[in-house]
Amino acid sequence: MNLQSTIDTLVIANRILAQKGVLDSFGHVSARHPENTGRYLMSRARSARVVTREDILEYSLDNQVIDSRGFRLFGERPIHGCIYSARPDVMAICHNHAYGLLPFAVTKAIMRPAIHMASPIGEEVHTWDIRDQFGDTNLLVTTNEMGDSLATFLGNRSAALMRGHGSVVVGKSIPEMVFTSYYLQINAEVLIHSQSLGPIQYLSPQQVKLSAALNLSPLAQERMWEDWVLQAGFPSPAAK
Amino acid sequence: MNLQSTIDTLVIANRILAQKGVLDSFGHVSARHPENTGRYLMSRARSARVVTREDILEYSLDNQVIDSRGFRLFGERPIHGCIYSARPDVMAICHNHAYGLLPFAVTKAIMRPAIHMASPIGEEVHTWDIRDQFGDTNLLVTTNEMGDSLATFLGNRSAALMRGHGSVVVGKSIPEMVFTSYYLQINAEVLIHSQSLGPIQYLSPQQVKLSAALNLSPLAQERMWEDWVLQAGFPSPAAK
Amino acid sequence: MNLQSTIDTLVIANRILAQKGVLDSFGHVSARHPENTGRYLMSRARSARVVTREDILEYSLDNQVIDSRGFRLFGERPIHGCIYSARPDVMAICHNHAYGLLPFAVTKAIMRPAIHMASPIGEEVHTWDIRDQFGDTNLLVTTNEMGDSLATFLGNRSAALMRGHGSVVVGKSIPEMVFTSYYLQINAEVLIHSQSLGPIQYLSPQQVKLSAALNLSPLAQERMWEDWVLQAGFPSPAAK
Amino acid sequence: MNLQSTIDTLVIANRILAQKGVLDSFGHVSARHPENTGRYLMSRARSARVVTREDILEYSLDNQVIDSRGFRLFGERPIHGCIYSARPDVMAICHNHAYGLLPFAVTKAIMRPAIHMASPIGEEVHTWDIRDQFGDTNLLVTTNEMGDSLATFLGNRSAALMRGHGSVVVGKSIPEMVFTSYYLQINAEVLIHSQSLGPIQYLSPQQVKLSAALNLSPLAQERMWEDWVLQAGFPSPAAK
Numbered sequence: 001m002n003l004q005s006t007i008d009t010l011v012i013a014n015r016i017l018a019q020k021g022v023l024d025s026f027g028h029v030s031a032r033h034p035e036n037t038g039r040y041l042m043s044r045a046r047s048a049r050v051v052t053r054e055d056i057l058e059y060s061l062d063n064q065v066i067d068s069r070g071f072r073l074f075g076e077r078p079i080h081g082c083i084y085s086a087r088p089d090v091m092a093i094c095h096n097h098a099y100g101l102l103p104f105a106v107t108k109a110i111m112r113p114a115i116h117m118a119s120p121i122g123e124e125v126h127t128w129d130i131r132d133q134f135g136d137t138n139l140l141v142t143t144n145e146m147g148d149s150l151a152t153f154l155g156n157r158s159a160a161l162m163r164g165h166g167s168v169v170v171g172k173s174i175p176e177m178v179f180t181s182y183y184l185q186i187n188a189e190v191l192i193h194s195q196s197l198g199p200i201q202y203l204s205p206q207q208v209k210l211s212a213a214l215n216l217s218p219l220a221q222e223r224m225w226e227d228w229v230l231q232a233g234f235p236s237p238a239a240k
Numbered sequence: 241m242n243l244q245s246t247i248d249t250l251v252i253a254n255r256i257l258a259q260k261g262v263l264d265s266f267g268h269v270s271a272r273h274p275e276n277t278g279r280y281l282m283s284r285a286r287s288a289r290v291v292t293r294e295d296i297l298e299y300s301l302d303n304q305v306i307d308s309r310g311f312r313l314f315g316e317r318p319i320h321g322c323i324y325s326a327r328p329d330v331m332a333i334c335h336n337h338a339y340g341l342l343p344f345a346v347t348k349a350i351m352r353p354a355i356h357m358a359s360p361i362g363e364e365v366h367t368w369d370i371r372d373q374f375g376d377t378n379l380l381v382t383t384n385e386m387g388d389s390l391a392t393f394l395g396n397r398s399a400a401l402m403r404g405h406g407s408v409v410v411g412k413s414i415p416e417m418v419f420t421s422y423y424l425q426i427n428a429e430v431l432i433h434s435q436s437l438g439p440i441q442y443l444s445p446q447q448v449k450l451s452a453a454l455n456l457s458p459l460a461q462e463r464m465w466e467d468w469v470l471q472a473g474f475p476s477p478a479a480k
Numbered sequence: 481m482n483l484q485s486t487i488d489t490l491v492i493a494n495r496i497l498a499q500k501g502v503l504d505s506f507g508h509v510s511a512r513h514p515e516n517t518g519r520y521l522m523s524r525a526r527s528a529r530v531v532t533r534e535d536i537l538e539y540s541l542d543n544q545v546i547d548s549r550g551f552r553l554f555g556e557r558p559i560h561g562c563i564y565s566a567r568p569d570v571m572a573i574c575h576n577h578a579y580g581l582l583p584f585a586v587t588k589a590i591m592r593p594a595i596h597m598a599s600p601i602g603e604e605v606h607t608w609d610i611r612d613q614f615g616d617t618n619l620l621v622t623t624n625e626m627g628d629s630l631a632t633f634l635g636n637r638s639a640a641l642m643r644g645h646g647s648v649v650v651g652k653s654i655p656e657m658v659f660t661s662y663y664l665q666i667n668a669e670v671l672i673h674s675q676s677l678g679p680i681q682y683l684s685p686q687q688v689k690l691s692a693a694l695n696l697s698p699l700a701q702e703r704m705w706e707d708w709v710l711q712a713g714f715p716s717p718a719a720k
Numbered sequence: 721m722n723l724q725s726t727i728d729t730l731v732i733a734n735r736i737l738a739q740k741g742v743l744d745s746f747g748h749v750s751a752r753h754p755e756n757t758g759r760y761l762m763s764r765a766r767s768a769r770v771v772t773r774e775d776i777l778e779y780s781l782d783n784q785v786i787d788s789r790g791f792r793l794f795g796e797r798p799i800h801g802c803i804y805s806a807r808p809d810v811m812a813i814c815h816n817h818a819y820g821l822l823p824f825a826v827t828k829a830i831m832r833p834a835i836h837m838a839s840p841i842g843e844e845v846h847t848w849d850i851r852d853q854f855g856d857t858n859l860l861v862t863t864n865e866m867g868d869s870l871a872t873f874l875g876n877r878s879a880a881l882m883r884g885h886g887s888v889v890v891g892k893s894i895p896e897m898v899f900t901s902y903y904l905q906i907n908a909e910v911l912i913h914s915q916s917l918g919p920i921q922y923l924s925p926q927q928v929k930l931s932a933a934l935n936l937s938p939l940a941q942e943r944m945w946e947d948w949v950l951q952a953g954f955p956s957p958a959a960k
Contacts, residue, residue, distance in 0.1 A: 025467040026357065026460070045459065047467035050476075075459065097357060099426055103434035106354040106441055114826040116859040116885050117746065117817060129441075136446035138454040139356040164443055165356050186819055194823035195436035196915035201826055201849075203884055206856035214858040219765065219795065220746070227745040227767035236770075265707040266597065266700070285699065287707035290716075312699065337597060339666055343674035346594040346681055369681075376686035378694040379596040404683055405596050435676035505947040506837065506940070525939065527947035530956075555939065577837060579906055583914035586834040586921055609921075616926035618934040619836040644923055645836050675916035 001034045007056045009174045010041055010092075015232040017094065018049035022181050025049075027096035027166065030080040031174050033058065040084050040093075044071035061085045062144060076140050078147025079168055086151040090170040092177035097166035101188040105161040111188060112202045118187035119203060119211035120180040121159045121169075128153040129163035139165050159184055175225045176216055241274045247296045249414045250281055250332075255472040257334065258289035262421050265289075267336040267406065270320040271414050273298065280324050280333075284311035301325045302384060316380050318387025319408055326391040330410040332417035337406035341428040345401040351428060352442045358427035359443060359451035360420040361399045361409075368393040369403035379405050399424055415465045416456055486514045487536045489654045490521055490572075495712040497574065498529035502661050505529075507576040507646065510560040511654050513538065520564050520573075524551035541565045542624060556620050558627025559648055566631040570650040572657035577646035581668040585641040591668060592682045598667035599683060599691035600660040601639045601649075608633040609643035619645050639664055655705045656696055726754045727776045729894045730761055730812075735952040737814065738769035742901050745769075747816035747886065750800040751894050753778065760804050760813075764791035781805045782864060796860050798867025799888055806871040810890040812897035817886035821908040825881040831908060832922045838907035839923060839931035840900040841879045841889075848873040849883035859885050879904055895945045896936055 001009070010031045017023040030042035043055040057073070058066040063081035065073055079095050104111045104127070111125040130139055133149050141147055141162075150168065154160045158180055159169045169184060171177030194200050203211065214220060222237075229237055241249070250271045257263040270282035283295040297313070298306040303321035305313055319335050344351045344367070351365040370379055373389050381387055381402075390408065394400045398420055399409045409424060411417030434440050443451065454460060462477075469477055481489070490511045497503040510522035523535040537553070538546040543561035545553055559575050584591045584607070591605040610619055613629050621627055621642075630648065634640045638660055639649045649664060651657030674680050683691065694700060702717075709717055721729070730751045737743040750762035763775040777793070778786040783801040785793055799815050824831045824847070831845040850859055853869050861867055861882075870888065874880045878900055879889045889904060891897030914920050923931065934940060942957075949957055 025464040045463060047463055049467055050470060072459065097355070099430060100433075102355055102430040103437055106430065107434050107437040107439065108441070109437040114884060115817070115822055131444070131447070136444055136450065138450040139443075139447060140454065163441060164354060164447070190819060190822040190826065192433050192436065193820075193912050194827050196912065197823055197827040197829040199827065201828070201883060203859075204851070204856055207851070207859060207884070210856065210858040214860060219792065223765060223767055224745040227769055230770060265704040285703060287703055289707055290710060315699065337595070339670060340673075342595055342670040343677055346670065347674050347677040347679065348681070349677040371684070371687070376684055376690065378690040379683075379687060380694065403681060404594060404687070432673050432676065505944040525943060527943055529947055530950060552939065577835070579910060580913075582835055582910040583917055586910065587914050587917040587919065588921070589917040611924070611927070616924055616930065618930040619923075619927060620934060643921060644834060644927070672913050672916065 003034055006031050006034045006174075007041060007053055010056060011051055011053055012229055012232060012234055013092070013174050013178050014043065014048040014051040015234070016178055016228045017096065017181060018047070019232045020182055020228070022094070022096050022098045022185060023048040024097065027094070028074050028076070029092065029094045029177065031092045032084055032090070037088070039066070040080055042074065042077070042080060044068075045074045063147070075142045078144050079141045079150060082144060082147030082151040083154065083168070083170060086148070087156070087170065089172060092171045092174040094169045094177050094181040095166065096169070096181060098181075098185040100185040101161065101167055103192055104188050105163055105166060111161065111191065113187055113208055114194070114200050114202050115187060115190055116203065116207070116211040117215065118183040119208045120176070120215050121184050121187060122157045122212070123205050123208050125157070125159045125161055125184070126153070127161040127163050130165070131163070172216070175221050178228070179215065179221065179224055243274055246271050246274045246414075247281060247293055250296060251291055251293055252469055252472060252474055253332070253414050253418050254283065254288040254291040255474070256418055256468045257336065257421060258287070259472045260422055260468070262334070262336050262338045262425060263288040264337065267334070268314050268316070269332065269334045269417065271332045272324055272330070277328070279306070280320055282314065282317070282320060284308070285314045303387070315382045318384050319381045319390060322384060322387030322391040323394065323408070323410060326388070327396075327410065329412060332411045332414040334409045334417050334421040335406065336409070336421060338425040340425040341401065341407055343432055344428050345403055345406060351401065351431065353427055353448055354434070354440050354442050355427060355430055356443065356447070356451040357455065358423040359448045360416070360455050361424050361427060362397050362452070363445050363448050365397070365399050365401055365424070366393070367401040367403050370405070371403070412456070415461050418468070419455065419461065419464055481514045483514055486511050486654075487521060487533055490536060491531055491533055492709055492712060492714055493572070493654050493658050494523065494528040494531040495714070496658055496708045497576065497661060498527070499712045500662055500708070502574070502576050502578045502665060503528040504577065507574070508554050508556070509572065509574045509657065511572045512564055512570070517568070519546070520560055522554065522557070522560060525554045543627070555622045558624050559621045559630060562624060562627030562631040563634065563648070563650060566628070567636075567650065569652060572651045572654040574649045574657050574661040575646065576649070576661060578665040580665040581641065581647055583672055584668050585643055585646060591641065591671065593667055593688055594674070594680050594682050595667060595670055596683065596687070596691040597695060598663040599688045600656070600695050601664050601667060602637050602692070603685050603688050605637070605639045605641055605664070606633070607641040607643050610645070611643070652696070655701050658708070659695070659701065659704055721754045723754055726751050726894075727761060727773055730776060731771055731773055732949055732952060732954055733812070733894050733898050734763065734768040734771040735954070736898055736948045737816065737901060738767070739952045740902055740948070742814070742816050742818045742905060743768040744817065747814070748794050748796070749812065749814045749897065751812045752804055752810070757808070759786070760800055762794065762797070762800060765794045783867070795862045798864050799861045799870060802864060802867030802871040803874065803888070803890060806868070807876075807890065809892060812891045812894040814889045814897050814901040815886065816889070816901060818901075818905040820905040821881065821887055823912055824908050825883055825886060831881065831911065833907055833928055834914070834920050834922050835907060835910055836923065836927070836931040837935065838903040839928045840896070840935050841904050841907060842877050842932070843925050843928050845877070845879045845881055845904070846873070847881040847883050850885070851883070892936070895941050898948070899935070899941065899944055
């Protein structure tokens, strides 16, 4: 992917995640710069539903904007730069407050995948509590220390919940990040509706691994991407 | 804000709250008159989804219409005038029956914010029961005594539930009232879906205070407003 | 209301109830003939979403069609004719399977109104079980004996649940029947989501009576009707 | 039905099930070849929402494509061919991950119909666990042995849940398969929302049988089909 193609895909990701209710007016998605691993791309401070190509700005990994063009910026840039610094494998990040997953972010319950479509979230999704290290704040991740703390907590997982706040999801590509963000919420909703039916049978660690490999393969990713791109109002990507 | 601009914003608020399901055919929103703190503005008796500029009338704080133009009026005007009288800081009020929050209005559960987006509802939202003081009625707040009772119960909070009925939400601006009304319902839904997952970790009092300051800042308010105005079918406010 | 106006209103009622999810492809609504109390009007066997003026046929109170025009008829006509026979005050009837109320129709729970908008359902809604009197059947109310049994069970109430099946709702006008059908489902959903929050505070008998009188007054009915008619894609009724 | 008509109906079934949320970007539906009982028809690997007539390919009952035309194929073809082999009465199959039924697929709860519209799912719906026979896999049914195992588990029932994965539903016609797939999910959702209201009163075995016969009769099937075809954006089938 070149820069222009990455920006186009990032705009589409914004719109898909808004259309699917993963992002409301808040939250944001970014992509690592395809030609400079020390930078990332993200919209100016704007709701995902209305982000356009012209809103995408470039940031350094310590979360400084390269050229703001006078725009207001997201205060939570450190979520993105600090994870890109800690995780060279990560190419895209979503920070969202999807309502369906918030019940897991406001209790001590640990989320595990029970359905194969959610296997990319990994064996367990833990909840980072900003209060543990930073005390009472407005809960936003606004400094590099906070961002580093979250990145350390995330470790090599693909998702973390944030207490009283939302979640962060990473991917090796923009579509992978979109896919995992969406099914993280679906998994949460399925688990919540399963509580009254008896003990939940989670996927085994090996099932998680094998199913994630399948879900993140081109076979699954391209099928999802064609469907969601069209749903978000963009023209079809070339069918294969 | 001048009068015309306040009326335009109030019409948009009606439509946003209908589009987001906070208001169904019933419920209403008002704004304090920008040039006369002893008056407020509100639609004639009409569903929020169809309110236009021509429907907005002017009322005194004792809930008399200045000029009805022959229109039928909301019977629950006292909710508005009595709160504007008791709370000089309040510039906008929403009375709604949003389905998602009604479970908290029909039980003795006290609502507290567990997610940072809901911090503007304040540390606790209590439920006013019209029956305590007025016995068996049709539950509507139709007299100034009832309105004063509700205003006293509300105190300096930003929201109160009304038993068997709905809620009232106030703001220091129209967008703030819209924002708080929306996330009051989201908070209720998240709490309900959290019940089976274990003890809920609410925001601390200091987190509520710091997060509310952030959510009600221009940074957050303008982002939400641009998104919701567009969703409600109005042209974009000037982007910043 | 004359015949033409009643037919027009009945078509609108079909579309509103489909648009609001009270009726899916099944269920039906009828109105008593405005000029002949011994007859009622109802669509041929067709989904409410697509019913037109040309689909409305006339039936006797013993559920014989006057002129079928070759159309297939609803098998459950006895729900309608038997209630119109037993209840001279009833002018409109809805039989629906709204998903939101079905949990109350598959358990022995008795539904009571906890929110003022649902007061027209009356103090209690009981569940009629066709199996009690007719043993194992396909659950449809297809004979006049079954219809009479349901009408007797309904008594002077405005709604009854039907075990494993759905509900029947009556009104003194078409809009009243539409209103009560809609809020019966909303009340069920609110009650279900309240179960985990503690004991539910239902409306008192006197509150039910006073609130129902208000909700069924022109003040409330005309506000709802204007909104819902527009939502269903029809031109606005004359505003008052 | 001839081949062209079957293909047209299969395309419509894809779109209906996508429009109703039974299929998301994944899952698939097939129909037995109307002129060759040893073959079946199904789309190339593509999301149901975007399937067209040109995407439908022909497969043998051992799940070999007759002419792929260079397209990528669904990996889970064995679900289809193995069931068509084991069940000469089956003319259409749906494999879906509808979110509403997944709670039953991740617990040991056995689903039974409690509402008459769900009677075509049969007296009980059991959950097949691929792990029992095949150990840790990516959960997909990708070999004929897996397909045969699922077909054997299904037996003469009309639906089976698949642990951690979804469901399979069969029908004697395409509309019947669509109908049963849809109400399987609705039944699951009703049961989940009923848990807190007290013991569930399921349909009796005889009620299931009699109600299923009614629901799968032309009276019900044609009413549903007209409505759903229109909802999915296709022109009306000839009304009867």
